[in-house]
Amino acid sequence: MLDRIDALHSRFANILGNEHASIAQSGIPDIGVLHPVVVITPSSVEQVSDVLRAATDERASVVPCGNGSALSIGNLDGSAEVLLSLRELNRTIDYESNDLTAVAEAGKPIAALQQEIAPSRQFLALDPARQDMATVGGVIATNDSGPLRRMYGTPRDLTLGVKAVLADGTVVKGGGRVVKTVAGYDTVRLLVGSLGTLAVVVEAAFRLHPVPERRAATLATFADWASARAGADGIVHSELHPTFLEMLNLGDDVWGEYGTRSHAPSVLACFAGTQEEADYQVERASELLRGSNAADVAQYADEGADFWQELLQATLSAWRSESESVVCRVSVPIVQVQQAIETGSRLAAARDLGVQYLAHYANGSVMCRFRLPTPEAASPASDAVDSLRTELLPVGGRVVVENAPVGVKRQLDVWGPPTGPVAWMRRLKDRMDPHHLLNRGRFLPALDSPA
Amino acid sequence: MHGVAAERVQMDVAKAARDLGAIVGAKNVLSDRTAMMTYECDGASLYKSPPHVVVFPSSAEEVSEIVRYANRESLPFIARGGGTGLSGGCLSSRGGIMIALNRMDRILDLDIANQRAVVEPGVVNLWLTHAATPHGYHYAPDPSSQKACTIGGNVAENSGGPHTLKYGVTVNHVTGVEFVMPDGEIVELGGKAEDGVGYDLRGLVTGSEGTLGIATKCVVKLTRNPQAFKTLLAVYESVDNASEAVSDIIGHGIIPAALEMMDQLVIQAVEGAFHFGFPEDAAAVLIVELDGIQAGMDRRAEEIETICRSHHAREVRIARDAEERDALWRSRKQAFGALGRIGTSFLTQDGVVPRTRLPELLRFVGEVSRKYGLRIANVFHAGDGNIHPIILFDERDPKQCEDVLLASGEILARCVEVGGTITGEHGVGVEKIEFMPLMFTPADLEFMQNIKAVFDPEGLCNPDKIFPGKVPSEPGARTDA
Numbered sequence: 001m002l003d004r005i006d007a008l009h010s011r012f013a014n015i016l017g018n019e020h021a022s023i024a025q026s027g028i029p030d031i032g033v034l035h036p037v038v039v040i041t042p043s044s045v046e047q048v049s050d051v052l053r054a055a056t057d058e059r060a061s062v063v064p065c066g067n068g069s070a071l072s073i074g075n076l077d078g079s080a081e082v083l084l085s086l087r088e089l090n091r092t093i094d095y096e097s098n099d100l101t102a103v104a105e106a107g108k109p110i111a112a113l114q115q116e117i118a119p120s121r122q123f124l125a126l127d128p129a130r131q132d133m134a135t136v137g138g139v140i141a142t143n144d145s146g147p148l149r150r151m152y153g154t155p156r157d158l159t160l161g162v163k164a165v166l167a168d169g170t171v172v173k174g175g176g177r178v179v180k181t182v183a184g185y186d187t188v189r190l191l192v193g194s195l196g197t198l199a200v201v202v203e204a205a206f207r208l209h210p211v212p213e214r215r216a217a218t219l220a221t222f223a224d225w226a227s228a229r230a231g232a233d234g235i236v237h238s239e240l241h242p243t244f245l246e247m248l249n250l251g252d253d254v255w256g257e258y259g260t261r262s263h264a265p266s267v268l269a270c271f272a273g274t275q276e277e278a279d280y281q282v283e284r285a286s287e288l289l290r291g292s293n294a295a296d297v298a299q300y301a302d303e304g305a306d307f308w309q310e311l312l313q314a315t316l317s318a319w320r321s322e323s324e325s326v327v328c329r330v331s332v333p334i335v336q337v338q339q340a341i342e343t344g345s346r347l348a349a350a351r352d353l354g355v356q357y358l359a360h361y362a363n364g365s366v367m368c369r370f371r372l373p374t375p376e377a378a379s380p381a382s383d384a385v386d387s388l389r390t391e392l393l394p395v396g397g398r399v400v401v402e403n404a405p406v407g408v409k410r411q412l413d414v415w416g417p418p419t420g421p422v423a424w425m426r427r428l429k430d431r432m433d434p435h436h437l438l439n440r441g442r443f444l445p446a447l448d449s450p451a
Numbered sequence: 452m453h454g455v456a457a458e459r460v461q462m463d464v465a466k467a468a469r470d471l472g473a474i475v476g477a478k479n480v481l482s483d484r485t486a487m488m489t490y491e492c493d494g495a496s497l498y499k500s501p502p503h504v505v506v507f508p509s510s511a512e513e514v515s516e517i518v519r520y521a522n523r524e525s526l527p528f529i530a531r532g533g534g535t536g537l538s539g540g541c542l543s544s545r546g547g548i549m550i551a552l553n554r555m556d557r558i559l560d561l562d563i564a565n566q567r568a569v570v571e572p573g574v575v576n577l578w579l580t581h582a583a584t585p586h587g588y589h590y591a592p593d594p595s596s597q598k599a600c601t602i603g604g605n606v607a608e609n610s611g612g613p614h615t616l617k618y619g620v621t622v623n624h625v626t627g628v629e630f631v632m633p634d635g636e637i638v639e640l641g642g643k644a645e646d647g648v649g650y651d652l653r654g655l656v657t658g659s660e661g662t663l664g665i666a667t668k669c670v671v672k673l674t675r676n677p678q679a680f681k682t683l684l685a686v687y688e689s690v691d692n693a694s695e696a697v698s699d700i701i702g703h704g705i706i707p708a709a710l711e712m713m714d715q716l717v718i719q720a721v722e723g724a725f726h727f728g729f730p731e732d733a734a735a736v737l738i739v740e741l742d743g744i745q746a747g748m749d750r751r752a753e754e755i756e757t758i759c760r761s762h763h764a765r766e767v768r769i770a771r772d773a774e775e776r777d778a779l780w781r782s783r784k785q786a787f788g789a790l791g792r793i794g795t796s797f798l799t800q801d802g803v804v805p806r807t808r809l810p811e812l813l814r815f816v817g818e819v820s821r822k823y824g825l826r827i828a829n830v831f832h833a834g835d836g837n838i839h840p841i842i843l844f845d846e847r848d849p850k851q852c853e854d855v856l857l858a859s860g861e862i863l864a865r866c867v868e869v870g871g872t873i874t875g876e877h878g879v880g881v882e883k884i885e886f887m888p889l890m891f892t893p894a895d896l897e898f899m900q901n902i903k904a905v906f907d908p909e910g911l912c913n914p915d916k917i918f919p920g921k922v923p924s925e926p927g928a929r930t931d932a
Contacts, residue, residue, distance in 0.1 A: 180803050183890055
């Protein structure tokens with residue numbers, strides 16, 4: 001093994017120079033790689049192409065990576081030999097403020113891109129976990145989304161085009177740089193959310209949005225989930241257009257100090273637009289929430305509303321990296337959000353696990369965090385995930401584990417049943433990455449299992 | 452036939468009709484030559500090639516059996532909905548079996564609580580909106596042909612429409628499809644929930660122009676009707692001024708629900724047909740629609756009016772009431788039909804450019820019109836930068852038939868040059884195949900064709916569309932595991 005890693009290192013060092021190829025003795029513990037790996041940091045698309053061609057030549061398995069903030073996503077993969085870091089591909093290629101589009105390289109942190117476009121009063125409406133670290137390429141690989149998806153959609157909706165390198169080094173592009181195109185297959189949608197298993201995305205074009213003139217939020221707490229659901233549902237079926245609509249129970253160490261009532265089911269709705277639009281909506285939403293028996297309702301404007309948004313972001317970011325919890329993304333039709341939450345609570349209680357929720361209500365996307373008494377308490381947690389899957393499957397629900405201690409991951413498939421025919425997905429994988437070199441073993445097990 | 456170098460398949464039509472009749476019932480199969488003429492083209496009427504047989508299934512299982520039959524007999528098969536496509540996407544280039552989905556026209560589930568509808572592919576776009584209206588909902592993608600085009604066709608083409616500027620195109624509104632793969636297997640891609648697990652095959656097949664299989668059920672989002680609308684009509688003496696106003700509105704960070712332009716030729720045709728009251732002497736009009744919350748809408752409309760006037764709008768009118776708004780949109784959406792009154796045939800192009808490049812692109816369209824002596828009308832989704840130059844010509848004049856393609860090519864090449872695309876919502880079909888290399892390298896195209904090869908190794912599912920040349924052959928499967 002060590003001879004092999006040394007040999008790979010010298011091959012990549014020949015291509016990139018010694019300063020761009022090194023050996024990490026610690027491996028990649030996040031994904032279960034405990035032996036040393038070669039870390040390479042190409043700084044151009046041509047170099048990415050060259051190193052992937054070499055990797056194919058060597059049949060070396062490759063883990064593409066930005067800043068590593070989403071390495072917790074995916075099944076454990078003990079076979080990786082190369083960590084392909086895209087950190088040095090971090091340029092903004094093009095930003096036309098009047099077209100509301102931007103093109104950036106994969107290693108660009110989302111937060112850095114936001115800073116560059118902020119002076120034009122525009123923003124990229126993506127709010128992945130750990131936005132300070134999350135990169136363009138990482139967000140595309142994971143299709144990671146947060147509360148803002150209610151108004152703006154997920155990376156699949158906001159990515160206009162991509163440039164990517166196939167496992168054999170071929171550089172390809174899909175989509176375009178304009179807000180609408182149907183020329184050829186939508187390879188953008190195929191690559192977004194494919195966890196880097198079909199190609200390594202090196203560049204992406206995004207649709208941007210104007211920063212709204214005013215933001216306003218309302219936070220209501222309820223006696224039980226049924227009342228909270230009725231409140232959120234009232235907003236969903238009203239004339240209102242929330243930028244986000246969260247149903248949550250937090251009140252833990254992060255939230256407690258801001259005065260939220262501990263663990264009470266709550267609804268947090270934010271509105272944006274012209275001042276009149278935002279003010280009208282937050283009033284009307286508060287009214288609807290009071291009508292659903294909210295215990296208390298408070299309103300916040302501009303920085304006050306931003307504060308809650310930042311707290312949601314901080315919470316989801318913390319959940320992505322903590323070591324004593326299992327964090328799942330549950331996806332259900334809207335009507336089943338309450339059922340998903342109550343099922344999760346029942347399963348957690350029976351196993352002595354703590355549980356919290358942060359549901360993007362209108363999208364039927366429930367972030368669910370089981371708290372383990374100790375990181376070693378793997379079995380109750382994986383058992384809770386299994387049972388939640390089994391109970392939600394009949395209503396079209398899916399449960400994907402986004403962060404869990406290695407011990408839990410050893411006991412389950414983090415993805416669960418796919419939402420399409422895995423045999424056809426496998427055929428695509430075989431065609432695009434015939435030697436199964438890209439992120440082997442991390443995505444759906446059937447994609448890489450021996451044929 | 453233009454643009455398609457495909458040989459017609461040899462087939463025993465009588466036998467095929469009998470065999471297919473055994474699947475769907477004899478009365479649901481057509482094969483006489485006259486009937487075939489109805490199915491020889493879609494809205495891109497320059498391209499004609501009749502199928503050998505048309506079959507009308509009524510279930511996914513029947514579609515699957517037809518597809519399996521076509522595979523056994525090595526016959527090409529092509530799905531068709533309303534036949535309103537504008538790129539020859541359902542042209543039976545080699546003849547073969549046309550699978551007309553018009554009998555599969557039921558709204559299976561109007562699930563307001565989940566904001567979803569489950570429909571069969573032959574449901575006409577506007578029917579769904581009509582069904583949802585009593586509940587205060589609608590189906591947002593609104594192609595101009597929405598009275599005739601089907602949801603299945605919309606999914607195949609990833610159709611747009613005026614209001615996609617704010618609401619997104621078809622793919623943003625599809626959460627699931629039941630799909631018959633090119634080998635006949637029936638699969639579910641997604642469902643009512645939003646997040647998928649695994650590769651996004653639902654997103655991949657949407658907009659694949661019927662070349663990766665056939666949707667037999669579509670799960671789509673329903674959108675709450677806006678509380679209020681405000682629709683402005685800005686009148687211009689020059690196309691330049693109108694298109695500069697468009698860039699400026701977007702540049703100001705205002706994204707209206709719709710932002711449309713019509714030039715003089717279109718204004719005159721539409722006015723001749725519908726008598727809405729458009730000023731026939733104007734060089735261009737913009738239709739700008741705001742929708743959503745009533746509060747603040749007047750102020751937004753004033754901002755837009757100010758921008759329009761700063762680009763020398765001679766007049767800005769506001770629709771008085773819902774009736775006037777409806778009449779305005781009726782006129783706009785039937786502009787293609789109205790143009791039929793002034794030319795014998797027309798070819799509609801569908802390029803997209805960055806919105807800041809609209810003014811120069813429209814000037815270029817004018818130059819092309821003068822160069823070829825062909826009249827070009829413009830009616831399009833200006834807010835998206837999605838132009839629709841409509842080139843009028845006489846189909847009986849072979850020189851004009853050639854020139855119209857040359858003129859199209861020049862316009863599309865310019866769209867790509869300035870950073871745009873050859874098609875925003877109509878699809879490549881057969882019509883824009885030769886322009887694909889303008890946008891994509893051979894490697895890009897091979898990447899896409901590899902997808903086609905995975906889904907449809909026999910190449911029988913709607914052949915001869917989208918890609919120039921042949922589907923690449925199998926490169927060899929995994930060897931190291």
